[in-house]
Amino acid sequence: MSTRELARTLLDEMPDNDLIYLVAYMQSLKALKGAEIPNAKTQAAIDEVDSMIRTGEGEHFEGSTADFLAQLAAEG
Template identity: 40%
Template sequence: MSTRELARSLLDQVPESKLLYVVAYLQGVTTPEDDETPNAETLEAFEELDNGGGHTYNGPVENLIDSLLGDESA
């Protein structure tokens, strides 16, 4: 029995109440990994950085969060 045939056989044994989980998993593993295209807002931020604008941060995440929260309370 091939792996594909085994998968079909097992799929037939999955109760209807759990089939949604199997379908969701299968959709996740059949989507190409490189299919994650950035949205328009992200592309705009990339362009801003490429043109010398925006802000970059290279320190610890904790310090970044503190600085961002500090900016909000000012």
């Protein structure tokens, strides 16, 4: 029996109320296949933002994108 055939057999034996967990797991696996692993610079930026969120430190901007870009341009 192939792996695919075994999976189909097990799927057929599962009660419907448990299938939602299997579907969620399979969707996660599928999403990971196309995911790109960030390079070191990108991962460092992600870690920095995670730290800022966790500690409440860093600068927070409230406003429109246009206002934010204008502020960046003014800081030049």
